Amino acid sequence: MTLIEDTAVATSAPVTRPRRRSGPREGRTAFFFLLPSLLGVILFLVLPIIASLVLSFTNWKLLGKPAFVGFQNYVRLFTADPQFWTVLRNTLFFTAEYLVLNIIISVGLATWIASLKRGQRWFRVVFFLPTFTPGIAVAIVWMLIFAPGGFFDFIMKSLSLGVPNLLTDQTLAMQAVIIVSLWANVGYNTVLFNAALDMVPPSYLEAAKIDGASAWDRFWKIRLPLISPTLFFGTVMTAITSLQVFDQIYVMTRGGPGNATATLGYAIYQRGFQNFQMGYASSIAWVMFALIMALTALQFWLQRKWVHYDN
Amino acid sequence: MKFTHALAALALAGTAILSTASYAQEQVNLTWQMWGDEKDTPLFQSLADLVTAEYPNIKVTPQFSGWTDYWTRLPVLASSGQIADLVAMQSMRMPSFYGVLEPLDSFIAADNFDKSAFESSIISGLSHEGVQYALPYDVGPWLMFYNRDKFAAAGIAEPKPDWTFDDFKAAAEKLTSGDDYGYAVQAFDFVAQPIALGAEYFNDGNQFDLTNPGYEAAVGKLVDLVAVAKASPVFASGAGAQTGSGRFAAGNAAMVIDGPWSLLTTQASVGFKVGVAPLPRGDGPSRYITAGSGWGISAASQHKDEAFKALKVLTGPKAAEILASAGRALPGRLAEQKFWYDVAAKDIAGARETLQYSFEHSTPFRLNESWNEFENLLTQYLPLALNGDNTTDAVLADIQSQLP
Numbered sequence: 215m216t217l218i219e220d221t222a223v224a225t226s227a228p229v230t231r232p233r234r235r236s237g238p239r240e241g242r243t244a245f246f247f248l249l250p251s252l253l254g255v256i257l258f259l260v261l262p263i264i265a266s267l268v269l270s271f272t273n274w275k276l277l278g279k280p281a282f283v284g285f286q287n288y289v290r291l292f293t294a295d296p297q298f299w300t301v302l303r304n305t306l307f308f309t310a311e312y313l314v315l316n317i318i319i320s321v322g323l324a325t326w327i328a329s330l331k332r333g334q335r336w337f338r339v340v341f342f343l344p345t346f347t348p349g350i351a352v353a354i355v356w357m358l359i360f361a362p363g364g365f366f367d368f369i370m371k372s373l374s375l376g377v378p379n380l381l382t383d384q385t386l387a388m389q390a391v392i393i394v395s396l397w398a399n400v401g402y403n404t405v406l407f408n409a410a411l412d413m414v415p416p417s418y419l420e421a422a423k424i425d426g427a428s429a430w431d432r433f434w435k436i437r438l439p440l441i442s443p444t445l446f447f448g449t450v451m452t453a454i455t456s457l458q459v460f461d462q463i464y465v466m467t468r469g470g471p472g473n474a475t476a477t478l479g480y481a482i483y484q485r486g487f488q489n490f491q492m493g494y495a496s497s498i499a500w501v502m503f504a505l506i507m508a509l510t511a512l513q514f515w516l517q518r519k520w521v522h523y524d525n
Numbered sequence: 526m527k528f529t530h531a532l533a534a535l536a537l538a539g540t541a542i543l544s545t546a547s548y549a550q551e552q553v554n555l556t557w558q559m560w561g562d563e564k565d566t567p568l569f570q571s572l573a574d575l576v577t578a579e580y581p582n583i584k585v586t587p588q589f590s591g592w593t594d595y596w597t598r599l600p601v602l603a604s605s606g607q608i609a610d611l612v613a614m615q616s617m618r619m620p621s622f623y624g625v626l627e628p629l630d631s632f633i634a635a636d637n638f639d640k641s642a643f644e645s646s647i648i649s650g651l652s653h654e655g656v657q658y659a660l661p662y663d664v665g666p667w668l669m670f671y672n673r674d675k676f677a678a679a680g681i682a683e684p685k686p687d688w689t690f691d692d693f694k695a696a697a698e699k700l701t702s703g704d705d706y707g708y709a710v711q712a713f714d715f716v717a718q719p720i721a722l723g724a725e726y727f728n729d730g731n732q733f734d735l736t737n738p739g740y741e742a743a744v745g746k747l748v749d750l751v752a753v754a755k756a757s758p759v760f761a762s763g764a765g766a767q768t769g770s771g772r773f774a775a776g777n778a779a780m781v782i783d784g785p786w787s788l789l790t791t792q793a794s795v796g797f798k799v800g801v802a803p804l805p806r807g808d809g810p811s812r813y814i815t816a817g818s819g820w821g822i823s824a825a826s827q828h829k830d831e832a833f834k835a836l837k838v839l840t841g842p843k844a845a846e847i848l849a850s851a852g853r854a855l856p857g858r859l860a861e862q863k864f865w866y867d868v869a870a871k872d873i874a875g876a877r878e879t880l881q882y883s884f885e886h887s888t889p890f891r892l893n894e895s896w897n898e899f900e901n902l903l904t905q906y907l908p909l910a911l912n913g914d915n916t917t918d919a920v921l922a923d924i925q926s927q928l929p
Contacts, residue, residue: 276600277624296926361768362758363704363777381761382908470762470905471914472923487597489898490621 270496276486280493287497297473297481298498302505304388305477309456312392316452319396320403321445325433327404328411338408341401349398353465356394357381360466384474387467391475394462399455403448410444411437442521450513457506478502553831556609557587557820557839558602560595568851575847576838583831585611585839599625603825610826611835614659615818616650620894623653626821630657632833643857646887647817659821660840661857662848665785666813666883667717669693669805673798673874675700675779683874684802686811686882690722690746693780693805697756700779708757709769709778710747710911712904717782719743720814720888722807726899727891733899735925736918743807744910745917752913759911762904784816785880789852789869800874803883813883814890817857855880895928902927 270287274280291298327337344352359365362379370377380390414437422432438445460479463469469476469484476484478498486495559569566589573585588609590598596618602608603625612626633640640648640657647664651657669684676683681696697707719726724743728734735741751757757778760768773781774795782804783791792799804813820839822832838844845861848854852869856862862880870876902924909915915923 276604277622357761357763360761361764362761363772378912379759379761381763382759382912384909384914465763467761467763468901468905471908471912472906472920476905484901488901489895490600 266496266499269493270500272493274492276490276492283493287494288501290494291497291501297476300473301476301478301481304473304475305457305459305479305502305505308388308392308459308475308477309453312395312456312459313449313453315392315396316400316403316456317445317449320400320448321407321438323400323404324407324411325437327408334408338405341404343401344398345401345405347398349461350465352398353394353462356390356397356462357466360390381467382471384471387471387474391459391462391466394466395456395459398462399452403452406444406448407441410441414440439522443523446513446517446521450510453509453513454506457502457509478505551582553583553828555583555585555611555826555828555832555835557585557611557613557835558595558599558609559587559589559613559820560592561589562591563589565589565853568847568853571847572839572844575841575844576835579838580831580834583835585835603823606825608823608825610823610828610832611820611839612659612823613818614651614821616647616661616816616890617892617896619651619653619658620892621897623656623658625824626658627824627826627829628656628658629660629821629833629836632822632829633657636833636837638837642859644815644817644859644862644884646815646884646889647819647857650815650817650890651819651821659819660836661817661819662840662845663786663819663854664815664817664857665855666815666880666887667713667782667784667804668788668879668883669802670773670781670783670788670791671800671802672773672776672779673800675776675797676800683800684805686803686878688802688805690805690807694746694750694754694756697750697780698754701754701756704777706757706772706778708750708780709760709772710751710757711760711769711782712900712907714747714769714782715744715903715907716900717814718747718804720812721804722746723809723812724807725891727893731891731893733893733895733925733928735921735928741918741921744921748907748910748917751911759908760904762906762908785855785865785870785876788873788876792873798874801876801879803879803886811882811886812888813886815884815887816890819857899924899928 269280271282271284272280273283273286323341327334327341330337360380362382367379378386380386418436418440419432422436427435458479459477460483463475463477463480464483467475469480479502482495482498482502485491485498557569557573561569566587569587569589573587576583576585595613599608599612599622603622608625614622614626632638643661644664647661648657650664651659651661671684673683676696679700681699684692684696693708700707716726719740722743724739725737726733726735726740728737751759758768758772769778769781770783770787770791772778773783774791776795776797785801788799788801803811806812820836822829822836826832840857842858842861845854845856845858846864849856849861849864850868852865855865866877866880906920906924910917910920
């Protein structure tokens with residue numbers, strides 16, 4: 215049955231539609247239809263981006279008039295700021311650990327949900343719930359759980375486990391942030407990957423099963439390659455958002471204890487809105503932008519090695 | 526033709542006269558931005574109504590935002606020209622924000638306004654480099670709040686105004702057992718308590734000097750109380766400013782450092798008797814810093830004269846009486862402080878003696894434009910010393926290296 219359907223789809227696929235070239239009149243109409251959102255993009259995206267680039271070459275303190283200082287902010291960032299390299303290292307550490315765990319857990323959950331005979335929809339909703347809970351609210355609840363003398367400490371004490379308080383420990387604080395980030399965001403990728411798994415043609419899996427491929431082989435050699443475009447999308451998006459991590463850190467640790475959880479996103483907030491060094495904060499924002507661009511470009515370059523596009 | 530010209534000229538002159546006449550009576554609407562929440566609205570509206578009662582052509586509209594948001598929004602509103610005419614300001618934030626306020630000295634001089642009716646430490650707290658930028662509505666020194674029931678149960682005498690740090694330490698240790706602590710340290714304690722012990726965090730040039738031996742020793746005393754004597758829980762960097770008060774209110778800690786601005790709300794929300802004492806002193810004489818808040822006129826206001834009239838009413842005796850009786854503020858006006866002592870705080874043991882003792886021994890609160898940064902760094906870095914990951918001296922050196 216499915217085989218017949220597939221061949222039917224395959225034969226009808228190459229539909230040749232006459233390519234229409236849009237004339238200048240239509241182009242103009244299209245332009246006017248696009249104008250409202252174009253204006254929005256220019257006003258709220260392009261202009262602020264340009265403004266922040268300009269600001270990064272000034273010493274604007276939010277109040278008063280800015281003065282141009284050339285590359286002074288960038289020089290200070292890379293040579294004089296005692297915190298910058300730690301902040302960069304923390305950001306990359308968070309991204310690496312969080313990204314790997316997020317992808318592994320969400321692929322695992324997605325595969326498990328896909329294998330269920332019933333209740334798939336319920337599990338999808340359950341795992342997706344945290345995604346549409348406000349991040350700040352999630353972080354506040356977890357902060358209270360992890361706070362010194364809080365629920366987590368109580369559980370650890372009851373189990374006689376000598377785990378120190380997560381939020382006041384230099385090495386464990388980042389792990390607490392990662393746990394909360396995973397809890398809040400794994401659901402999105404889970405639903406994404408689960409949808410992709412459902413699109414894998416059952417005929418391929420049946421054929422492989424008949425040929426004697428084990429469940430393990432079917433996962434690694436058929437399902438994973440077939441969902442690799444979605445996997446790639448999920449990885450890129452997760453990497454970008456994790457490089458920008460802010461909410462959880464703002465609520466749970468404020469970059470501390472010490473500088474154990476200070477990341478680029480938090481450093482921008484701290485310099486800009488606590489210390490009122492808008493120019494300096496803008497220069498950090500541009501370094502973050504460059505970093506995200508570079509890492510995303512790297513991922514696009516690497517995708518040739520592992521992402522399979524069917525046609 | 527000439528006739529019409531004359532008519533037009535007459536009409537023009539008429540409107541000119543009319544408009545000047547209406548200008549004198551012009552209705553002026555002033556906005557008044559302030560931190561607080563919805564439940565404060567009626568109280569502050571009643572203050573705004575006092576202004577209209579005195580000056581019928583001036584109407585003041587209060588606008589509230591939460592405490593934390595207020596300070597994030599203030600510079601944004603100021604730089605985008607949306608700042609209100611009357612602006613609330615806290616003494617500790619004056620060095621960062623005096624630029625958004627109009628200097629009041631010329632108004633004060635022209636009006637023969639009497640500044641001596643206010644507590645002197647808060648008048649200087651709301652000025653910057655000798656220029657007055659705001660008039661106070663409240664004032665208060667940092668105090669030690671203590672749980673009287675716990676003191677009585679442990680058989681410890683309640684603190685006297687001139688008690689020492691050793692007395693405090695002994696009480697904190699004695700009140701600590703199991704999950705109950707004698708004291709709950711908070712980030713700001715590392716400012717207020719070292720001052721009471723006679724230490725300075727600034728050098729003579731008003732710049733941070735956190736590695737001077739006096740300040741290191743004073744901070745070390747508090748750190749030891751947490752890290753060695755375990756008489757206080759460690760605070761986490763994410764919530765260093767509030768957790769101690771929460772523990773105190775929950776009956777989980779017997780002492781906490783706070784101010785009169787939260788004394789009455791604390792007493793109202795707890796099931797035990799709250800007492801207050803001055804901060805414990807060191808070997809030398811006592812000295813205490815005070816903070817407070819007030820209202821100033823935005824430098825961008827179009828109605829500065831009317832705003833000053835409104836300001837005089839809002840910080841005047843009647844307004845002070847309203848805020849004091851409601852327990853919202855210990856007035857900056859000395860004469861009206863009695864309403865706070867006699868009405869709002871009448872059930873709190875030691876309130877009047879403690880506060881008057883603290884005011885008598887008040888010392889100027891030294892601040893500079895990096896103050897905000899300093900407080901944030903204390904909250905972020907001190908947990909390392911409190912949980913023994915690093916020494917006090919190393920943590921202070923680290924904070925110092927990040928300050929200008």
